[in-house]
Amino acid sequence: MSEVESGVPEYEGGGLSRETNWWGAFVIGLAGTILVTGIAPVMVTSLGAASIPVIVVITITGYLLCLLLAELSAMMPERTGGSPTYAYVGFKRRWPRFAEHVNGFTSWAYWLGWFPVAPLNMILASFYIADKFNLNLTKGVTPIHTFIAYWTIAIAIVGILLVFIPAWLGIRLGALFATVLGLLSMIPLTLLAIMPIFKPAVANWSNLSGFTQLDGTGFFTDAYGHSWLVIYIAFSFLLTWNVIAMEAAACYIGECRDPERDAKIAMNLEGLYGLFIYTMIPVAFVVVFGAHLADPALVDPKTIFSNFASAVFGTGASWLDWAISIMLIIALMLSVLNAIMGSARALHQMSIDGEFPHIFSSVNRHGVPAFSMGFNVVCSIALIFTGGAVEIYSLSNVGYLASFIPVLVCYYLLRVDEPDKRRPVRLPGFFKWIALGMAAAYFVIWSFGGLVYTSLPNPALGGNDTRVYFFIGWLILLSYLPLYWYRKKVEDPKHAGEMADAAAPAAGD
Numbered sequence: 423m424s425e426v427e428s429g430v431p432e433y434e435g436g437g438l439s440r441e442t443n444w445w446g447a448f449v450i451g452l453a454g455t456i457l458v459t460g461i462a463p464v465m466v467t468s469l470g471a472a473s474i475p476v477i478v479v480i481t482i483t484g485y486l487l488c489l490l491l492a493e494l495s496a497m498m499p500e501r502t503g504g505s506p507t508y509a510y511v512g513f514k515r516r517w518p519r520f521a522e523h524v525n526g527f528t529s530w531a532y533w534l535g536w537f538p539v540a541p542l543n544m545i546l547a548s549f550y551i552a553d554k555f556n557l558n559l560t561k562g563v564t565p566i567h568t569f570i571a572y573w574t575i576a577i578a579i580v581g582i583l584l585v586f587i588p589a590w591l592g593i594r595l596g597a598l599f600a601t602v603l604g605l606l607s608m609i610p611l612t613l614l615a616i617m618p619i620f621k622p623a624v625a626n627w628s629n630l631s632g633f634t635q636l637d638g639t640g641f642f643t644d645a646y647g648h649s650w651l652v653i654y655i656a657f658s659f660l661l662t663w664n665v666i667a668m669e670a671a672a673c674y675i676g677e678c679r680d681p682e683r684d685a686k687i688a689m690n691l692e693g694l695y696g697l698f699i700y701t702m703i704p705v706a707f708v709v710v711f712g713a714h715l716a717d718p719a720l721v722d723p724k725t726i727f728s729n730f731a732s733a734v735f736g737t738g739a740s741w742l743d744w745a746i747s748i749m750l751i752i753a754l755m756l757s758v759l760n761a762i763m764g765s766a767r768a769l770h771q772m773s774i775d776g777e778f779p780h781i782f783s784s785v786n787r788h789g790v791p792a793f794s795m796g797f798n799v800v801c802s803i804a805l806i807f808t809g810g811a812v813e814i815y816s817l818s819n820v821g822y823l824a825s826f827i828p829v830l831v832c833y834y835l836l837r838v839d840e841p842d843k844r845r846p847v848r849l850p851g852f853f854k855w856i857a858l859g860m861a862a863a864y865f866v867i868w869s870f871g872g873l874v875y876t877s878l879p880n881p882a883l884g885g886n887d888t889r890v891y892f893f894i895g896w897l898i899l900l901s902y903l904p905l906y907w908y909r910k911k912v913e914d915p916k917h918a919g920e921m922a923d924a925a926a927p928a929a930g931d
Contacts, residue, residue: 441789442677444684446597448691449604451671453760454664455696456607456753457539460546460811461664462704463726467715469645469657470636471629471708474701476654477661481700483860484666487826488693489849490833490857491672492685496846497836499681503768504673505829506532510775512832515839523906526777528828529768530902533798534895535663535822536670539761540585540802542814543754544578550747551577578806585758586799592788593677600759607753608695610745614727615702617734618709624734629712630705636716646878656874658867663819666826668696673764682846710734761802766794779909808891816876816888820895823868830861 465473487505494508501507510525552573588599618625633641645653671692678684710733711720720726728746735742770791773782786792808814836843837854876892 440677440679440681441592441594442597442674443679444687444691446593446600447671447674447678447684447688450597450600450674450760450763451668451688451692452600452604452608452695453539453757453764454667454670455692455699456604456611456756457664457667458611458700458703459727459750459753460543461661462700462707463720463722465657465661466704466707466711467720467726468636469654470715471631471633472635472641472654473657474630474705474708475633475641476658477665477704478701480658480661480665481697483863484668484700485693485697486853486856486860487666487669487830488671488689488696490830490853491669492689493845493847493849493853494829494833494836495672495675495689496682496685497843499676499678499685501771502673502676503529503771504532504675504764505669506768506825507771507775509828509832512835512839513828516835522775522777524828525775526772526902526906527899528825529772529777530905531821531825531899532768533765534820534898535818535825536667536761536765537798537801538805538814538818539667540582540758540798541578541805541808542811542818543757543761544581544802545574545806545814546811547581547751547754548574548577550751554744554747575806579803581755582758582762582799582802585755586762586795589759589762589795590786590788590790590792592790593674596759596763596790597674600756603752603756603759607749607756610749611699611703611753614730614734615699615706618706621734625706625709626712627709629708638713648874652874655867655871656878657871659819659823659871659875660815662823662864662867663815665696665700666823668692668700669826670760670764673760673767676767686847706730762795762798763790766791766798769794769797773909776914777906777909779905780913812880812888813891816891817895817898819868819872820892821899823864823872824899827861827864827868830857830864833857834861 462477465477469476491505491508495501495504498508498511501511506528507525509528510521513521513524552571588595635641635643635645639645642650644650646656648656669689669692671688672685675681675685675688678688707715707726707730710730711726714720720729727750728743731742731746769778769782770785772778773780773794782791782794782797784791784793805814834854834857837851837857872892873889876888878887880886880888
């Protein structure tokens with residue numbers, strides 16, 4: 423009997439407490455949308471106005487991804503952990519044995535993509551905090567390439583541990599904490615995005631004309647020693663790590679009280695706000711700064727936001743610099759919260775499905791995957807010592823972007839193999855081809871674009887490239903295999919033996 427006939431799902435549920443709604447999923451998912459604070463400055467100071475079409479195209483795919491995940495999450499409300507946990511169901515009908523590895527690989531790749539957000543954002547937050555309080559940023563240790571001061575290490579570790587508290591205490595408190603952080607960062611970010619519209623004196627919209635590069639050459643001009651197409655694909659590798667992170671709301675649909683209703687609302691809101699903020703923030707930078715984007719003083723994200731606010735609201739107000747710094751710190755903390763909570767749900771579901779050690783499926787008395795979140799905290803603290811954002815970006819996206827390729831193929835397979843399956847959220851039929859096209863595009867960006875981007879000389883590393891971190895990311899990704907084998911070869915046989923021993927006395931009675 424099929425699932426459609428019996429109503430019994432052909433997959434394991436996550437079993438987490440359902441104590442939130444679409445608003446909780448939306449505000450915690452804002453952690454992905456607010457990553458605009460990191461990527462917008464990098465894109466406009468690297469490519470100028472030419473970055474805008476690239477940003478718009480990739481951001482549209484992020485919104486489409488949210489729509490696809492709304493359908494998948496409403497179809498499978500018992501699954502927890504968001505996008506990576508749906509791939510298994512799509513592959514299981516055709517290739518049941520292969521589906522296990524698809525499930526494990528996708529969830530582990532998603533984990534590699536999200537957990538580094540916590541150390542990355544706390545390192546960035548520590549820079550703002552140290553700058554405001556005039557702490558010494560040069561006295562410290564120098565692991566690998568990048569200066570990392572003692573203050574950076576201390577602030578980053580303390581910040582991660584503090585954010586872990588509401589994550590540990592349950593989804594309701596986590597959603598409340600995320601609501602406060604989300605509103606405190608979302609409102610000023612939105613104002614910054616729209617201010618050039620209401621203050622035309624500070625904006626020169628002709629700066630967008632022709633979407634020229636930093637040196638004034640046209641959009642279709644070669645740059646960085648590569649053809650224009652290759653370089654835009656390369657920068658898309660960095661861009662996708664941020665832009666498609668608006669999908670984070672899907673991690674919590676399985677903990678909503680009415681997931682079939684909440685999936686549609688949360689994912690649409692997340693996608694629409696992400697489309698707005700990821701487009702308008704870089705556009706605002708270009709129309710206000712124009713050719714000044716080539717100024718080295720603007721390269722630092724902290725500097726560009728402060729300078730932008732000064733250009734819009736006027737200089738001479740010390741409170742303005744403080745306000746911008748506080749906003750950025752709050753936004754970064756929200757992303758840390760989701761980095762701890764979101765990918766832990768994927769590990770939890772993978773353990774329940776039988777592809778990861780049993781301990782990752784443990785849940786505390788507050789109904790959240792305690793061990794998986796603690797594992798994220800330990801790994802995040804360890805990653806702080808790699809030194810900085812450039813290294814973390816390079817290794818993290820090896821996993822993150824890869825995790826969506828099987829999910830998009832899964833959507834296509836489910837639409838082809840089970841077209842009549844119940845779908846509380848149903849997109850038009852042609853979306854299966856959109857999903858397949860996005861999977862192909864992401865594969866090119868992930869493989870070819872990633873290798874090109876990490877081979878570019880990076881000023882933050884003294885002109886060195888980041889290919890070593892790209893390959894470290896691959897090693898971390900492959901570490902899934904020994905953990906899978908441990909579950910299958912050690913834990914499962916042992917568990918089966920314990921079950922047999924427990925049943926033996928009953929059989930003899």
